[in-house]
Amino acid sequence: MIPAAAKPSHTLKRLGAQLRGEVGKCIADYRMISEGDRVMVCLSGGKDSYTLLDILLSLKRSAPVSFELIAVNLDQKHPGFPAHVLPQYLAGVGVPFRIIEQDTYSVVKRVIPQGRTLCGLCSRLRRGALYRFAAENAVTKIALGHHRDDIVETLFLNLFFGGRLKAMAPKLLSDDGRHVVIRPLAYAAERDIARYARGRAFPLIPCKLCGSQDNMQRVAVKKMLRDWEQEFPGRTESIFSALRNVEPGHLADPRHFDFAGLDRARLAPISEHDEEVLAAAFAPPLPAAPRPQPA
Numbered sequence: 001m002i003p004a005a006a007k008p009s010h011t012l013k014r015l016g017a018q019l020r021g022e023v024g025k026c027i028a029d030y031r032m033i034s035e036g037d038r039v040m041v042c043l044s045g046g047k048d049s050y051t052l053l054d055i056l057l058s059l060k061r062s063a064p065v066s067f068e069l070i071a072v073n074l075d076q077k078h079p080g081f082p083a084h085v086l087p088q089y090l091a092g093v094g095v096p097f098r099i100i101e102q103d104t105y106s107v108v109k110r111v112i113p114q115g116r117t118l119c120g121l122c123s124r125l126r127r128g129a130l131y132r133f134a135a136e137n138a139v140t141k142i143a144l145g146h147h148r149d150d151i152v153e154t155l156f157l158n159l160f161f162g163g164r165l166k167a168m169a170p171k172l173l174s175d176d177g178r179h180v181v182i183r184p185l186a187y188a189a190e191r192d193i194a195r196y197a198r199g200r201a202f203p204l205i206p207c208k209l210c211g212s213q214d215n216m217q218r219v220a221v222k223k224m225l226r227d228w229e230q231e232f233p234g235r236t237e238s239i240f241s242a243l244r245n246v247e248p249g250h251l252a253d254p255r256h257f258d259f260a261g262l263d264r265a266r267l268a269p270i271s272e273h274d275e276e277v278l279a280a281a282f283a284p285p286l287p288a289a290p291r292p293q294p295a
Contacts, residue, residue: 023052026186032141038141040071041143043072044207045085052185068096071090077105100133102125131179147185153218160221
């Protein structure tokens with residue numbers, strides 16, 4: 001049994017209210033959840049997915065639409081994975097859940113050379129297993145725990161190492177067109193999620209069970225953004241705001257803006273009358289008349 005939680009502090013209550021407001025606004029802005037949806041919350045055991053599930057459970061009680069939640073974890077058979085933690089927690093909070101068992105760990109270790117990061121292939125295999133479960137269990141939305149910092153970091157990873165202006169969309173259609181993926185934490189800062197997870201004492205499961213190395217490129221970008229944020233507070237929020245205020249005509253991708261059509265769209269030559277009016281408007285002022293001298 002899970003021990004009874006201590007009464008939350010006023011600070012934790014305010015933080016929870018802030019996160020619920022951010023998640024609620026994100027859901028509304030992107031029309032993430034509709035009447036009758038069956039939302040699958042992908043639970044890894046990390047702070048982000050715990051927070052996502054906790055906030056969605058809270059919002060579900062007062063949401064203007066009725067929807068279902070099901071928590072799903074993929075047990076990838078990492079050595080040392082504490083298989084009892086998530087079922088015990090999920091049963092305690094009373095949410096329907098499923099644990100999928102699939103030995104992707106052995107596949108990844110067999111395919112990836114020694115010393116290389118396992119995360120890329122591991123995430124693809126995990127995504128495939130979760131998508132398959134969603135298709136077989138009438139899931140209409142797949143909720144992931146990526147937050148604002150993840151999105152901004154991905155922007156710079158693609159910019160620096162991929163030559164693409166691309167991040168993570170708060171809502172997207174999967175490549176096969178079968179699943180709608182949502183990221184309700186897209187407006188939430190990682191530092192707030194970490195504080196909330198500590199305050200709620202979620203039973204976190206570390207992400208280092210496989211012994212793989214960190215993604216060094218992401219670590220470097222995370223450090224860069226952290227240093228920027230310390231020197232210029234609010235910069236990460238400003239960068240995320242820029243992702244929501246894109247001006248395609250001020251970038252350089254002809255696939256997303258009709259640069260060739262500008263020749264056809266420009267204004268017709270102005271008339272002679274309009275030229276005279278413009279000339280008068282921009283003409284330099286006449287010199288002041290000399291003042292009469294006293295007699």
